[in-house]
Amino acid sequence: MKAILALEDGSIFKGNSFGAEGEVIGEIVFNTGMTGYQEILTDPSYCGQIVTMTYPLIGNYGVNIDDFESIKPQVKGFIVRELCKTPSNWRSTETLNEYLKRYNIIGIEGIDTRALTRILRDKGTMNGIISTDPNFDIRQRLDEIKNFRINNPVDEVTCKEIQKYPGEGYKVAVIDLGAKANIIRSLVNRGCDVIVFPARSSADEILRHNPDGIMLSNGPGDPKDCSEVIKNIKKLMDSGKPIFGICLGHQLTALANGADTQRLKYGHRGCNHPVKDIKKDLTYITSQNHGYTIVEASLDKTKAEISHINMNDGTIEGVRYKDRPVFTVQFHPEASPGPKDTAYLFDEFLELMKIYGKGKN
Incomplete structure (x- = not known):
């Protein structure tokens, strides 16, 4: 399914959804780690945030039952350049796609994460929305995106x-x-x-x-x-x-x-x-x-x-x-x-x- 990432400055990125469908608003941040996406997803410090991974391929070793930092994903959404659909690791029990879908977390892949990261570095962290709605119109949602705030996380x-x-x-x-x-x-x-x-x-x-x-x-x-x-x-x-x-x-x-x-x-x-x-x-x-x-x-x-x-x-x-x-x-x-x-x-x-x-x- 097609998906859109829209930032509060009006920037639009088009890609494909994985995990859950729907839409989510959060604070867009980026993480420079090459590995560790499972720990990142379950880190409570990411509550209220949509995380961008700057490393291009994510999901290649799947998800296992041992490396969680909390009992469930804490991120509001997940952004990657390329999602690995066939992980290879002896500890893996499910794919990243299956894991996020199980917990109703929306992800988007296939966007230029380098361009997104440069925007965040130049303009600073900002709010954004991931949506799988084919009729999504940022003009109708811009105020809602800008006014989003993480309250008492x-x-x-x-x-x-x-x-x-x-x-x-x-x-x-x-x-x-x-x-x-x-x-x-x-x-x-x-x-x-x-x-x-x-x-x-x-x-x-x-x-x-x-x-x-x-x-x-x-x-x-x-x-x-x-x-x-x-x-x-x-x-x-x-x-x-x-x-x-x-x-x-x-x-x-x-x-x-x-x-x-x-x-x-x-x-x-x-x-x-x-x-x-x-x-x-x-x-x-x-x-x-x-x-x-x-x-x-x-x-x-x-x-x-x-x-x-x-x-x-x-x-x-x-x-x-x-x-x-x-x-x-x-x-x-x-x-x-x-x-x-x-x-x-x-x-x-x-x-x-x-x-x-x-x-x-």
């Missing part, structure tokens, strides 16, 4: 009740802002006793479980929309517990400490972003998925220091707080998809719990 992707992953080591409270499964796996694999809390859980409720450390997860949307979570983070920081924040958790911690955040022109999304650890004087390749960044001038340098920087554009990729055992990073040390170069940060978190917490050595 954290509430949509967070867990609805406390989840427990028992372990014999340190007790870690994970605030689920849209956590990728591999964050929890990375803690469990290190022996941690993990308790996952819904995003709006109060600081008092979390502290009643007496965790040795607190993990603030990744998640979707504008960090400034999470005012309730920001207030809770302030209380959690005052408790003196070791805290490790990733992606949205990194941004919310900065806001809780009086800093500011701003939207990036087109964000960082991919598994090949170079980030420098300033203290180690080493550059690592990282997995990233975010559309906002901390404003450097707003960071109180008497209380916090920049620990990591993005080697492409110089934006802040990590912060350590001087007066308490708290550190955060903008990238994804748990990867999935992507390199595992920065997994050492989980070990540093365990070391902080050993020093400041009361858990098991």
Whole structure:
């Protein structure tokens, strides 16, 4: 079936649909990863967004039951240059087309994704619509497309009740802002006793479980929309517990400490972003998925220091707080998809719990 992708600036791309039929409006973003489409599709940080893959052939190894980062696709739509209809991989249980159709996710293939990416790089991230309606008229839908906004996506992707992953080591409270499964796996694999809390859980409720450390997860949307979570983070920081924040958790911690955040022109999304650890004087390749960044001038340098920087554009990729055992990073040390170069940060978190917490050595 024919399909159309229309952007809020009036750009039109014509291709073929796959997955579900119908139409969907979302924020159009692009990811530069060559592989990892299954993890990308199920990453809760993509809630409300239509993802464009810049690598030309997608779907060649199918979909398997082991590599999901959440229980279902989180994207609103999917855009590829060429969809592989006959995947070849011993782990594959279904095709990408079958998977998206099962979850009613609309995709479009056969468009010039290079041209689309250039538009987004030049003009910035914008809204768009994918439609299989043969009578689609962008003139009638332009205002609707422009006015689309992702409202409270954290509430949509967070867990609805406390989840427990028992372990014999340190007790870690994970605030689920849209956590990728591999964050929890990375803690469990290190022996941690993990308790996952819904995003709006109060600081008092979390502290009643007496965790040795607190993990603030990744998640979707504008960090400034999470005012309730920001207030809770302030209380959690005052408790003196070791805290490790990733992606949205990194941004919310900065806001809780009086800093500011701003939207990036087109964000960082991919598994090949170079980030420098300033203290180690080493550059690592990282997995990233975010559309906002901390404003450097707003960071109180008497209380916090920049620990990591993005080697492409110089934006802040990590912060350590001087007066308490708290550190955060903008990238994804748990990867999935992507390199595992920065997994050492989980070990540093365990070391902080050993020093400041009361858990098991």
